[in-house]
Amino acid sequence: MGLLTFKLGGVHPNPHKETSSMPIEDMPVPGELAILLSQHIGVPCEPVVKKGDVVRAGQVVGEVRQGLGVSVHAPCAGKVVAIGQAGHPVKVSVPAVILDTRTRPEGASSDEVMAGECAQSHEDWRAMTREEMVSRIREAGVVGAGGAGFPTHVKLSPPSGMVITELLVNGAECEPYLTADHRVMVECAADVVEGIAMMMKILGISHAIVGIEDNKPDAVEAMRRAVDDAALDGGQIDVIALKTKYPQGSEKQLIYALTGRKVASGALPASVGVVVQNVSTVLAVAQAIETRQPMVRRVVTVSGSGIRRQGNFRIAVGTRLRDIIDFLGGTTPDVKKIIIGGPMMGFATSDLDTPVTKTTSGIVFLSSREVDRHQGSACIRCGRCLDACPMGLESMTVALYVEAGRGKETTPFGVMDCFECGSCAFVCPAHRPLVQLIRLAKQAVRSSGAGLRK
Ligand code: SF4
Ligand code: SF4
Known part of the structure; x- marks a missing residue:
């Protein structure tokens, strides 16, 4: 049997994981x-x-x-x-x-002077109640570190009536350039495993699965070793190597790869019995519970050939881009684009006063040779975008509707299920701005009041 992965679509961008062996620096x-x-x-x-x-x-x-x-x-x-x-x-x-x-x-x-730097006493979480643990997570301001920043204490309190059987831990880190989660798993594996055990206690379950793409064998090994060394009180944590394929780390794709379960349109992962947490979130949870450390610093990958020094850095929340650039010796003369996050799902910015937040996993400085400078042209109906879409969506049709001023009519094409992974745009030979057009379609659907699923 081959490595586990999701079924539909997916692409293989150049991984650009040049920083994967660079240890975390403060x-x-x-x-x-x-x-x-x-x-x-x-x-x-x-x-x-x-x-x-x-x-x-x-x-x-x-x-x-x-x-x-x-x-x-x-x-x-x-x-x-x-x-x-x-x-x-x-x-x-x-x-x-x-x-x-x-x-x-x-x-x-x-x-x-710095929260979390001083030696703090580690309290025994095994003696705490679940309520106390959840309250420490809330008080520490922990949110999902790998995505849009959903408050973690809420995610760990699933709606009543939904039975959770597994915790899935997302260590896929499928975005090109980003290696922050990779380094966290290699360097802080024991703390991550401790955090997983804490979350299992909160959720009242005895099984967790960590999914890591197979291009990070050192992370798989470090996590397996940490699981072997941990006292799990009868619980089980499986560390699974997944096929390297983008977007392996998106929630629905990860759930399918690790459990074979499909989350229906508009439904929560809890509807199929799972809660998904990113590894950096798990680390923040462990620190919040054991030492009451608030989420005030995080590991950020700074990469791309538009910055003079690349690496993985533990950076205070609130640190502006211009200070990071100064610390790393400046940008290169041919820097063309700065992206907060990865190049597939991140957001471009030119404002150097933009600060790091709890959800900033990476900052990528792309040089002119790394930026796609092709002008978009008309769709040639090749169907590659449909083949690449992990949700099976017809992005070409959505795009044509938006261009015709009919964006609000795109609900039947499942536009609200699009999570903007960029796979369709990545494969499009006509370089169509498909994700931007899909975002416009979603806005049109939302403002018309149609197609709301959650
Ligand atoms: S951006 Fe949306 S439509 Fe395009 S491949 Fe990803 S999920 Fe599919
Ligand atoms: S990949 Fe591009 S050119 Fe091909 S069908 Fe999709 S939108 Fe059209």
């Missing part, structure tokens, strides 16, 4: 941080500090008073110099707490 905290008040799916945070306040490392600076969401915290001690605006990878600009990290609270010792 980037020093810059003199100023821009901590976005909108870093998760749900209601944005309200600031709970004001200009002139001096805050301690790990202090809450923004919270959600009502509705879905979690707090944001100060990664570092400092003085609030403004409640202003800062660039957002998707929403262009959102409110932010601007923190001068050179001003420290009176009496703060040097080990209080």
